[in-house]
Amino acid sequence: MSSAIVLAEAMRAATERLDAAGVASPRYDAEVLAACALDAERSAIRTWTAMGARVDQAAADDFDELVQRRCRREPLQHITGRAPFAGVELAVGPGVFIPRPESELLVQLAVDFVRGVSNASTPVRVVDLCAGSGAIGLAILTQVTQGGGVVHLQSVELDDDAVLWLRRNAEALATPEQMQVRHEDATAAMPEVTAEIDVVVCNPPYIPLGAEIRDPEVARYDPARALWGGRDGLDVVRGITAVAERLLRPGGLLLIEHADVQGESIPAHLAAQRHGDLGVWTEIRDLRDLNDRPRCTYALRSPMGER
Numbered sequence: 001m002s003s004a005i006v007l008a009e010a011m012r013a014a015t016e017r018l019d020a021a022g023v024a025s026p027r028y029d030a031e032v033l034a035a036c037a038l039d040a041e042r043s044a045i046r047t048w049t050a051m052g053a054r055v056d057q058a059a060a061d062d063f064d065e066l067v068q069r070r071c072r073r074e075p076l077q078h079i080t081g082r083a084p085f086a087g088v089e090l091a092v093g094p095g096v097f098i099p100r101p102e103s104e105l106l107v108q109l110a111v112d113f114v115r116g117v118s119n120a121s122t123p124v125r126v127v128d129l130c131a132g133s134g135a136i137g138l139a140i141l142t143q144v145t146q147g148g149g150v151v152h153l154q155s156v157e158l159d160d161d162a163v164l165w166l167r168r169n170a171e172a173l174a175t176p177e178q179m180q181v182r183h184e185d186a187t188a189a190m191p192e193v194t195a196e197i198d199v200v201v202c203n204p205p206y207i208p209l210g211a212e213i214r215d216p217e218v219a220r221y222d223p224a225r226a227l228w229g230g231r232d233g234l235d236v237v238r239g240i241t242a243v244a245e246r247l248l249r250p251g252g253l254l255l256i257e258h259a260d261v262q263g264e265s266i267p268a269h270l271a272a273q274r275h276g277d278l279g280v281w282t283e284i285r286d287l288r289d290l291n292d293r294p295r296c297t298y299a300l301r302s303p304m305g306e307r
């Protein structure tokens with residue numbers, strides 16, 4: 001690098017601009033953007049900053065342009081084109097929902113369940129409804145595979161733009177034997193399958209109509225279809241619980257991510273799902289995320305004898 005700009009000064013100025021623009025984690029974002037501009041790891045940016053390194057004018061200009069975009073509240077992940085999530089890195093951009101750290105709870109619960117039921121000879125069958133970039137299903141697949149397990153994943157997405165990102169991530173992170181992408185409506189998905197699936201995970205659109213979305217990154221860049229769930233936010237949830245009832249084998253696991261105001265309504269909806277006199281689901285419970293907010297409903301498909 002020819003000498004021109006002291007990196008530490010560029011970092012300090014960028015952090016201040018991002019902070020003034022309302023970015024929640026300005027120093028982190030500045031480091032990620034510098035890494036992107038300099039084609040380096042974030043850890044290298046930290047080291048070079050501490051060492052008093054300099055960058056040439058062209059690299060400083062590239063960094064400045066990325067900082068400007070972020071100051072206009074374009075999502076960091078759209079600028080870099082990458083979204084790290086639960087041990088995988090997804091390609092993301094316009095047209096697809098950016099995976100959120102809160103969803104790592106579903107991944108952890110699913111991986112724990114899969115490890116408990118897997119054996120070397122038969123793949124554990126996992127379905128990711130409303131898959132978006134594929135984040136949740138691909139993270140489960142990757143973590144289980146790294147632990148020596150075998151998963152067969154089917155990821156279902158309706159949106160024409162989102163499914164392009166899903167296919168791209170499937171090709172990069174899984175083999176065709178491990179994963180199938182299905183471009184269809186999750187509320188009527190996989191009509192040919194009954195009582196065969198071990199785990200259904202779903203992070204559906206769940207924001208109630210009329211709710212205020214404060215973050216510009218979400219309001220301007222996440223696709224509307226990924227966010228809005230009808231009057232009470234549960235339109236898609238009602239559809240996917242009926243599908244999960246058909247897909248899951250007895251004892252199979254259903255995990256649904258939800259808004260923090262839905263920690264009672266979704267368990268109540270599942271408890272009301274009946275087959276004659278018998279409940280469709282057992283062990284229904286709601287779980288909290290790392291911020292101690294209600295985030296995920298857990299239920300097991302009742303054994304056939306209880307139907």
Ligand SMILES: C[S@@+](CC[C@H](N)C(=O)[O-])C[C@H]1O[C@@H](n2cnc3c(N)ncnc32)[C@H](O)[C@@H]1O
Nearest residue numbers: 097099130131132157158159185186203205226
């Ligand atoms: C909140 S995003 C979650 C995406 C991904 N699972 C994640 O956690 O990053 C909801 C996704 O559901 C998709 N979607 C909405 N309605 C759907 C439907 N009826 N069938 C299939 N996908 C749907 C949206 O296009 C969007 O990709």
